[in-house]
Amino acid sequence: MSEVTVSEAGPRGMVTIRGDLGEIGRIVAGIAGTAVPATGRVESAGARAFAWMSPDEALLMLPPDELAEVLGALNAALAEHHALAVDVSDARVIFRLNGPGWRDVLARLTPADLRPAAFGAGVFRRTRLAQVAAAFWLPEAQVAELLCFRSVGDYVRDLLENAAAAGPIGPRPD
Amino acid sequence: MLTLTCPYCGVAACETELAPGGEAHLERFGPGSSDADFEAYLFLRQNPHGVHIERWRHAMGCGKWFHAVRDTVTMEVFGTYPAQTYGPPEEIVAKVRERHPDWQVPEGGA
Numbered sequence: 001m002s003e004v005t006v007s008e009a010g011p012r013g014m015v016t017i018r019g020d021l022g023e024i025g026r027i028v029a030g031i032a033g034t035a036v037p038a039t040g041r042v043e044s045a046g047a048r049a050f051a052w053m054s055p056d057e058a059l060l061m062l063p064p065d066e067l068a069e070v071l072g073a074l075n076a077a078l079a080e081h082h083a084l085a086v087d088v089s090d091a092r093v094i095f096r097l098n099g100p101g102w103r104d105v106l107a108r109l110t111p112a113d114l115r116p117a118a119f120g121a122g123v124f125r126r127t128r129l130a131q132v133a134a135a136f137w138l139p140e141a142q143v144a145e146l147l148c149f150r151s152v153g154d155y156v157r158d159l160l161e162n163a164a165a166a167g168p169i170g171p172r173p174d
Numbered sequence: 175m176l177t178l179t180c181p182y183c184g185v186a187a188c189e190t191e192l193a194p195g196g197e198a199h200l201e202r203f204g205p206g207s208s209d210a211d212f213e214a215y216l217f218l219r220q221n222p223h224g225v226h227i228e229r230w231r232h233a234m235g236c237g238k239w240f241h242a243v244r245d246t247v248t249m250e251v252f253g254t255y256p257a258q259t260y261g262p263p264e265e266i267v268a269k270v271r272e273r274h275p276d277w278q279v280p281e282g283g284a
Contacts, residue, residue, distance in 0.1 A: 040183050054236035055182050111188040126183075128191050128234040 003101030004164040006157065009094035009145060013067030015060040015074065019083025021052070027081070031073045032060055042124035042137045051124045051137065059147075064089065093153040095146045095160060101168050102144040106136060108163040130159050176244070181254050183236040195229030198241045199261060199280075223247060225270050225277050227262060230254075243270060 017028055025036040034050040035043040037058065042051040048062040062070060067087060074085040097105055107114050112127040119125055119138075126135040132155065134148040148156045176189040185191075197219045203211040220226065226246050231239045241259070243252040243266050250273070253266035261279055270277050 040185060052183075054238060057236075111190055113186060125185070126235045127185075127187075133234045 003168060004097050004099035004105050006105075006160040006164050007096050007098070008153075008157070009096045011064050012089065012094055013062045013064045013070075013087070014089045014092060015062075015067070015071055015085050016053075016088045017058040017060060017074075017083065017085050018056055019078070019081060020056060021058055024078060024081050024083045025058070027077050028058065028060065028074065028085075031070060031077060032062070037124070040124060041122050043122075044139060049137075049139070051135070053124075053126065053135075060085075061094075091150060092147050093150045093156075095148075095156065097144040097146065097160065097164070098142065100142055101164070102142065104167075104169040105160060105163045106144065106146075107169060108166070109159055110134070129156060132156065176249060176251070178230060178240075178242050178244075178251060178254050180232045180235060180238070181240050181256050182238045183232065185232070185235055187232055187235055191232065191234040193231040193233040195231055195239065198227040198229045220280060225252070225274055227280065229257070245273070 017024070021036070029036045029043070029050060032045070032048050032050050034045040034048055037043045037050050037052040039052055042049050048060070051059045051061070053059050060070070067089065071085060071087055078085055103114050106112075109129045110127050112125050113119060121138045124135060124137045126133070128134070129146070129148065132148060132152045134146055134156065136144050136146040139145050146156070146160070177186050178192060179186050200215060203215040224245055224247055225243065227241060227243050229239060230242050231237070239257040240254055241257060241262065242254045243262055244250060245252070252269045253262070255263050255266060267279060
């Protein structure tokens with residue numbers, strides 16, 4: 001019996017944004033319909049999410065059927081700026097951890113601080129999952145989404161399923 | 175386990191999320207320099223028993239290079255700061271001098 005189900009989130013449009021977010025953040029957020037994410041955070045609006053990746057990189061996630069329109073609008077709006085918006089939907093894969101034990105599953109695999117005070121809603125944590133780079137955040141209560149390169153997707157799925165099968169960490173309350 | 179706070183994203187990253195880059199603030203000797211200077215630039219590194227300034231890359235995170243000042247004996251971390259500089263900021267130097275009053279920023283550092 002597992003408290004967490006691991007599943008692939010299905011296709012999602014992903015646009016990588018390179019540039020000075022202080023300069024272009026508002027433009028991208030205006031097109032995406034979200035707020036501008038602060039350092040290390042993600043801002044969501046409906047099915048769209050705008051995540052801070054590094055001081056000069058952000059990732060916009062959105063439903064695949066909205067991708068072409070948003071990418072066109074971004075490229076038009078960023079034409080006069082030193083910035084880049086590129087469709088990287090095929091580069092990465094998203095997994096969903098659904099259930100109250102998601103924190104235990106991640107804690108088995110990553111050195112990141114997962115205490116609620118350090119990792120709560122709105123935090124976008126890029127870190128290491130066993131041997132590969134990954135990022136995770138909390139789109140809704142009891143659900144964690146995890147992003148990794150598609151080339152290591154099979155490895156990450158095995159990691160997550162194995163960690164989920166092991167049950168909760170620590171002594172049981174009863 | 176060494177934990178360094180990335181000055182760009184503010185994440186307290188453990189050693190396994192970082193890639194080490196060796197001694198910081200090397201002065202580059204390129205074409206036209208003497209053989210001795212070039213050899214020293216390429217191969218000769220500090221290996222201090224105490225305070226050391228190092229380069230690290232937040233490889234499993236934001237991907238940026240930064241600097242860290244730490245004590246190689248006690249593993250105490252005095253601070254981290256961004257890479258776009260020639261030497262450690264004053265407040266980190268002051269923190270080092272609380273423990274090592276005679277410490278000087280090594281040659282090559284500003």
